Amino acid sequence: QVQLVQSGAEVKKPGSSVKVSCKASGDTFNSYAISWVRQAPGQGLEWMGGIIPFFDTAHYAQKLQGRVTITADKSTKMAYMELSSLRSEDTAVYYCAILASGSAPFDPWGQGTLVTVSS
């Protein structure tokens, strides 16, 4: 059973960048894709993008294209999500989640990382 453990909460200034990490346990890191989903306070879930570590290929939601970069390190079983040019609207809990295939559900999820953007 794969488990995902994310890095801790961050507080960032507007205009800066944040990089959130997600460590996978188990031997199946290269078999799946890892997606990132965020949730603003009191709001719903929003898919940001994902990566297939085996192929090192990433896809992004058009809305965030140019500001988000998702990477993976197969040797350490780590995935990363970097968001740049932060604004207050980026304040949210950021989750990583496993995606077994294109139409598969997100399962399991990391515990979430709160990113607060404030001056």
Place this chain on the structure above:
Amino acid sequence: SYVLTQPPSVSVAPGKTASITCGGNNIGTKSVHWFQQRPGQAPVLVISYDSDRPSGIPERFSGSNSGNTATLTISRVEAGDEADYYCQVWESSSDLLYVFGTGTRVTVL
């Protein structure tokens, strides 16, 4: 882009049945997944591929999908079922690729 519409809230008495709808254009042609999210916790998969129940999810949770509406049904509702519920689909023709519903807060009276 593809839109999934859910009722903002559903209230149900303990022991009764809660039905949560997820409306989308021809959603019956897609695979729908449902997630439960308790306050302060990460989402948990409760129904996959329209009606499959993952290991550990009670039989009280069931799903269906046809036409323009998918439905999550919770039978014999318990206090612990109080949470937000989200539907989700893969929409390969959308710029979003993965679309979540607007979410439904289930309140147990």
